Amino acid sequence: MFEKEFELLPQLQDHPRVDLGLTRTNIDPLNRLGSELGISLSTKRDDTLNLALGGNKVRQLEYYLGPAQQMGADTVLITGAVQSNFVRLCAAAARKLGWHPVIQLEDRVPNTDPIYNNSGNVLIDKMLGAEIHYFPEGENEAAADANLDAIAADLKTKGRTPYVIHLGTDHPPLGGLGYALCAVETYVQLQEAGQQVDHVVIPSGSSLTHAGFLAGARAIGWDVPIHGICVRRGVEPQKPRVLQRTREVMSLLGGVAEISENDIIVDDTVLAPGYGQLNDEVMEAINLSARQEALLLDPVYTGRTMAGLISLVRRGVIEPNQSTLFIHTGGLPALFAYETKLTEFAGW
Ligand SMILES: Cc1ncc(COP(=O)(O)O)c(C=O)c1O
Incomplete structure (x- = not known):
């Protein structure tokens, strides 16, 4: 698997990586939705990645957990929103590797609905037997990381070998390498199918999916425009963040x-x-995605990213008949946590 990708960008193999069962994901056409929008549309199905209901973070975790395996970790710590997919998948990856998952859930969304606080990803975190800590300051990355470090220090005194996945931008963007690989994989798949795309549309949150994909594409000379749709912060803070992280991922790739x-x-x-x-x-x-394509999107990431894509079409940034690839990053467990909000909002 990935021989062609590693041939095109051998630096992807300079970094340790655990095996979470990654295989290439499909690029599926979205003909009905595309014709409704007047463009040619397809989607890279990272929602189907093969671990605990899938999603983009599986690719990132393969690289995050490489150094953990090398240092002989037996415990992994991570922080995120209550309905974090990253947290759920980190707990799943830890179990897959035989390690103990410790997770910290932050208050980032004003939502006291018991379904939001207990269903979806939280239900799966509990099913996986993750040790759960709560942290109220959801907007303070440095404080969330520091609290995680304190929990790790305590675990060390109890004889464990903990490994912390930090969220802050002062830590290396190892997860971005997973999306650099995704970009190369996508490029290879398009070449094999004799296709090309005019635009890629991808969510931009912590930014490592966006930054990684961009770094990977540029590293192999693929200059397609990659539109990051802001899911967490506005353009002003997000743009410098993506620039910094993309350059950092590129430097992990040898600055090619x-x-x-x-x-x-x-x-x-x-x-x-x-x-x-x-x-x-x-x-x-x-x-629209559900009714035109049976393509299920979540309210936090992929629904917003598809809304961003539609807006780019309506504003003429994506021009009629141009070919556009939507990166589906998963997040579907959150659908169930948003039952009350979705039902109210849609009037179902
Ligand atoms: C389903 C899903 N899509 C997209 C993102 C955004 O990815 P990133 O944080 O790498 O920008 C996340 C982040 O948690 C996610 O869970």
Whole structure:
């Protein structure tokens, strides 16, 4: 698996990586939705990645946990929102490797609904037997990381070998390597199928999916525009963050290409009222995708990213008949946690 990808970008093998059962994901056509929008549309199905209901973080975790395996870790710690897919998949990856998962859930979304706080990803965290800690300050990455470090220090005194996955931008963006590999994989698949795309549309949150894909594409000389749809922060803080992280991923790849400011495209047109909160555009994107394609999207990441794509088409940034690839990053367990909000918002 990935021989062609590693041939094109051998630096991907310079970093330790655990095996979480990664295989290439499909690129599926979305003909009905595309013709409704007047473009040629397809989707890279990373929602189908093969671990505990899938999603983009499986690719990131393969690289995050490489150094953990090398140091002989037996415990992995991670922090995230209550309905974090990253946290769920980290707990799953830890179990798959025979390790103990410790997770910290932060209050990032104003939501006291018991279904939000107990269903979806949280239910799976519990099923996986993760040790759960709660942290109230959801907007303070440094404080969340510091609290995680304190829990890890305590575990060490109890004889464990903990490994912390930090969220802050002062830690190396190892997860981005997983999306550099995804970009190369996508390029190889398109070449094999004799296809090309004019635009890639991808979510931009912590930014490692976006930054990794961009670094991987530019590293092999693929200069397609990659539109990051803001799911957490507005353009102003997100653009420098993506630039910094993309350059860091590129330097992990041996600095084989330059990243300029012009490479960074971020769009926050559909972000309001904020992270994890529904709006009309997200609801329309979720309904259209389900009803035209049976393509299920979540309210936090992929629904917003599809709403961003639709907005790019309506504003003429993606022109009629242009070919566009939507990166489906998963997140479907959150659908169930958002039952109350979705039902209220859609009026079902
Ligand atoms: C389903 C899903 N899509 C997209 C993202 C955003 O990815 P990133 O944090 O790498 O920007 C996340 C982040 O948690 C996610 O869970």
